[in-house]
Amino acid sequence: MSWFYRNENWRTYLKRYPLTSLFISLNIIVFLLMTIAGGSTNPNTLVQFGAYYKPFVLQGDLYRLFAPIFIHIGWEHLLFNCFAILIFAPGLEVMLGKFRYLILYLGSGLVGFIMTLFFSSAVLAAGASGAIFGVYGMFAYLSMYRRDLMDYYSRQTILPILVIGVVLTFLPGISITGHLGGLATGYLLGFILMRR
Numbered sequence: 573m574s575w576f577y578r579n580e581n582w583r584t585y586l587k588r589y590p591l592t593s594l595f596i597s598l599n600i601i602v603f604l605l606m607t608i609a610g611g612s613t614n615p616n617t618l619v620q621f622g623a624y625y626k627p628f629v630l631q632g633d634l635y636r637l638f639a640p641i642f643i644h645i646g647w648e649h650l651l652f653n654c655f656a657i658l659i660f661a662p663g664l665e666v667m668l669g670k671f672r673y674l675i676l677y678l679g680s681g682l683v684g685f686i687m688t689l690f691f692s693s694a695v696l697a698a699g700a701s702g703a704i705f706g707v708y709g710m711f712a713y714l715s716m717y718r719r720d721l722m723d724y725y726s727r728q729t730i731l732p733i734l735v736i737g738v739v740l741t742f743l744p745g746i747s748i749t750g751h752l753g754g755l756a757t758g759y760l761l762g763f764i765l766m767r768r
Contacts, residue, residue: 575663575726589662623698641681643698653700680706680754687753702754709758
């Protein structure tokens with residue numbers, strides 16, 4: 573059975589994957605609040621809610637490297653990222669345990685925005701993509717070095733997802749540094765969090 577085959581009902585999902593459920597819930601709640609406050613695509617609303625805004629980060633608003641993990645620009649952005657979290661993240665919550673999973677998800681998202689700060693000209697950014705690519709990076713590590721923990725079908729599934737994700741990263745409007753920073757962080761954390 574693939575790691576990415578989801579057949580739980582909602583009650584079971586919430587009970588089995590509480591952190592993943594919390595991440596999805598925070599994304600949706602913040603998005604709804606932003607919609608009420610002025611719209612998730614409104615630059616002023618994004619900055620008000622803590623999106624990555626380079627001038628403010630450089631002035632010392634370091635929380636803007638963390639808060640944007642739960643902020644999304646437009647409903648398509650929200651749905652795409654929540655779907656990826658819903659399908660791909662739960663297996664790692666079980667495999668890693670709550671604490672290591674938290675380090676992976678939040679750490680990858682944080683490093684993605686730090687990379688954006690130092691290596692991108694982007695002024696305004698938000699999204700869970702860095703954290704999601706951290707999840708992909710961890711699966712890439714497992715596929716290469718801990719094949720005992722991944723079944724054949726999961727390994728065959730994650731490879732095209734990784735390729736497609738990296739290719740889409742280079743489309744206009746996508747944070748290359750955020751995606752690749754998260755991916756590299758997830759992969760490298762594999763060596764730390766998944767030692768035998």
